Amino acid sequence: xxxxxxxxxxxxxxxxxxxxxxxxxxxxxxxxxxxxxxxxxxxxxxxxxxxxxxxxxxxxxxxxxxxxxxxxxxxxxxxxxxxxxx
Numbered sequence: 001x002x003x004x005x006x007x008x009x010x011x012x013x014x015x016x017x018x019x020x021x022x023x024x025x026x027x028x029x030x031x032x033x034x035x036x037x038x039x040x041x042x043x044x045x046x047x048x049x050x051x052x053x054x055x056x057x058x059x060x061x062x063x064x065x066x067x068x069x070x071x072x073x074x075x076x077x078x079x080x081x082x083x084x085x086x
Contacts, residue, residue, distance in 0.1 A: 005031035013070045026070045033063040037077070 006017055009030035015023045040056045047057040060077060067076040 002028070002031045002035065005034050008034070009076075012074060012076055013067060013072045015070055023070060026066045029066040030063055030070075030076060033059045033066070037063070 006027050009027045010017055012030070013027070015027065017024055017027050037056060037059050040052060040059070043052075045052045045056050047053050047060065049057075063076055067074075
């Protein structure tokens with residue numbers, strides 16, 4: 001279930017899954033947080049200071065932090081956006 005998201009995380013960071021345990025954890029964090037952010041936003045949750053909105057804010061922060069620890073400065077939340085099917 002997370003494999004396509006891990007592939008997206010690999011393409012964003014340029015790091016291959018399976019090479020380093022610490023990098024693998026970072027890629028899994030990006031994949032899992034991307035999935036969780038998608039579910040929350042599809043439920044209508046917006047980043048706020050309380051409740052589920054606060055959880056969304058924390059997920060965004062942790063995903064960005066994980067990406068920076070992997071050595072990338074590219075925006076990591078943009079690729080997780082919903083792309084309408086044509």
